[in-house]
Amino acid sequence: MLEYVLLGMLMEGQMSGYDLKKTIDHTVGHFYAASFGSLYPALKRLADKGFVSVFETADSKNKKLYSLLPEGKEVFLKWLEEPQAASREQLIRIFFFDYLDKDVRLRRLQEYLYTAEHELRALEAVQSIVAEELAGMEHPEDYYYRVSVLGYGLNHARMQKQWIKDIMERKDLGHVKPES
Amino acid sequence: MLEYVLLGMLMEGQMSGYDLKKTIDHTVGHFYAASFGSLYPALKRLADKGFVSVFETADSKNKKLYSLLPEGKEVFLKWLEEPQAASREQLIRIFFFDYLDKDVRLRRLQEYLYTAEHELRALEAVQSIVAEELAGMEHPEDYYYRVSVLGYGLNHARMQKQWIKDIMERKDLGHVKPES
DNA sequence: AGTTGCATGTAAGTGGTTACATGATTCA
């Protein structure tokens, strides 16, 4: 996972490990954390595999600049267009979807939409079972918070579904603006 | 984490490891996965620490029933009322909030609301910076998907904020119903 | 002179997963 994120970040150009960490932190950092303890060994592995090249700067700072090599780019793009991905991984992939052909991208997004709709229906099914169970109880209010997290799940699934729909249509990025 | 989830699930009554897995899967399973490979060793640790008791059934199935011991209950409730929790852990804690005193619960939820609002403001700040950067570009559409995940983050943060507000007010669980 | 930021790295530990191994029970 981290290795692909690093390759993806290097698509924009050469960077040091330190800068890669910063870039990850203030882009996908809200849902994907990378620590130096995992980042530096990952960069070493990528260099060993010949996916990135290392340029040691002479500016006395002991800084290393990593660049994407053709094989690394290939591996990254291959990963990017793969179908199926766990929900956390979906989000990271979408972050890099500007690098993907329009048709492959739309196919993947359609698949993600499908899984989101599936998830939503599954949660709605659970909800109606829970609603029935609750109706036959003396003190349904004792289960308020248990049930509330189901509500969270439903809110999340609905939001996710709508968001994927929006980005498939390439809705104006303004939908992202604050309401003010 | 898993150990607390197991203790929490045992608050309802005795259960086997297998049943605990099922219960986790169809309650908090949507945001917390537990595999047998982590579950059984966790139960053993809980038994070794004296937090749960093990009753081996004689029904030839080699089934073990786990029950919460007073010390285990104490440890669980102590964990539950702790302040600060990572966002994934917040959700799991809230699932068990029916076991918490009203006043402690409201204090924790108020804190969670605070962090949600903080997160939202941080994302809105990032968004206005990104909007400026985008305005000074020749091809802002080349960054559509990069920016779209920021939109996801904003949607998520807003949803989370509203949800916490709702459950603080103990809004009708009906808000959870499908729109149909 | 001291703190913060830049910069890289290692070692031990954590919290899991995956795959395997075993065996009883239930139901079609």
Added chain:
DNA sequence: TGAATCATGTAACCACTTACATGCAACT
């Protein structure tokens, strides 16, 4: 009788975190 489900457990592995260790550079 064979498949699905119930039931428990281990061993190898994995991706990562935390804490540590080092040192230079920039600012104040």
